[in-house]
Amino acid sequence: MTTTDVQRAAATALAASAIDLTKTYGAGETAVRALDGVSVGVEAQRFTAIMGPSGSGKSTLMHLLAGLDTPTSGRVFLGDTELTSLSDRQLTTLRRRAVGFVFQAFNLLPTLTARQNIRLPLDLAGRGVDPGWERSVVEGLGLAERLGHRPGELSGGQQQRVALARALVTRPEVIFADEPTGALDSTTGAEVLALLRRSVDEWGQTVVMVTHDATAAAVADRVVLLADGQVAGDIVEPDADDVLEAVRTLGRA
Numbered sequence: 001m002t003t004t005d006v007q008r009a010a011a012t013a014l015a016a017s018a019i020d021l022t023k024t025y026g027a028g029e030t031a032v033r034a035l036d037g038v039s040v041g042v043e044a045q046r047f048t049a050i051m052g053p054s055g056s057g058k059s060t061l062m063h064l065l066a067g068l069d070t071p072t073s074g075r076v077f078l079g080d081t082e083l084t085s086l087s088d089r090q091l092t093t094l095r096r097r098a099v100g101f102v103f104q105a106f107n108l109l110p111t112l113t114a115r116q117n118i119r120l121p122l123d124l125a126g127r128g129v130d131p132g133w134e135r136s137v138v139e140g141l142g143l144a145e146r147l148g149h150r151p152g153e154l155s156g157g158q159q160q161r162v163a164l165a166r167a168l169v170t171r172p173e174v175i176f177a178d179e180p181t182g183a184l185d186s187t188t189g190a191e192v193l194a195l196l197r198r199s200v201d202e203w204g205q206t207v208v209m210v211t212h213d214a215t216a217a218a219v220a221d222r223v224v225l226l227a228d229g230q231v232a233g234d235i236v237e238p239d240a241d242d243v244l245e246a247v248r249t250l251g252r253a
């Protein structure tokens, strides 16, 4: 894909895209090239998983796509906005409006109730609540009876559902999920994956998920494989066996 193609697509069907990204940590002999020429487009209203061996650059790519970090070179777009041309302040404002996050460790504020945690991004952005949408999300995620509880009074699965509600409440352009099932048992993890899937299918959201788990990746519409900081494969409509086989092949490469 040429740069012009990516830009054109970014203005239409791509929720996020990266062009020839590199990211180097450190300098001199200890420098690590975490990403080495990655170009990738994330389709809107689809569920994309990023997989690859430990150290292959998954988290680095996600952080750059989400505007949490800046590349050493290359360009990043969120929709048709080029993140790599924004000031830190503009980036923070855009992130609050247009990006939702779900982390392995939930990252809820322990002193706030579930409802207050869910509304936090709206409060930070100085935006009001859309009561109908908030109700749909809370009921859809099975949280209606839990809104007054603090995180310490909730199970891991419930905490992750609160985190997902917090990500959904702003109706972001992209939800980035970093190992969202990593701290959950397999049954609870499967429930959270099913809710991410529903966020795409029923609510038209766009989800990008970093995972180590082939079963989790198989819930996605597409799996982008990374190895040594480069795109090493791209599987559309994966099943768990395809993903396992691809990861095994990468491991042998």
Ligand SMILES: Nc1ncnc2c1ncn2[C@@H]1O[C@H](COP(=O)(O)OP(=O)(O)OP(=O)(O)O)[C@@H](O)[C@H]1O
Pocket: 025, 026, 032, 033, 034, 052, 053, 054, 055, 056, 057, 058, 059, 060, 061
């Ligand atoms: N802040 C940092 N400073 C120095 N090196 C870093 C930093 N963050 C990541 N790296 C290095 O960059 C490379 C890619 O790291 P990254 O965390 O993106 O990989 P990953 O695929 O997400 O790994 P994992 O699956 O283990 O989380 C690794 O070699 C890592 O050690």
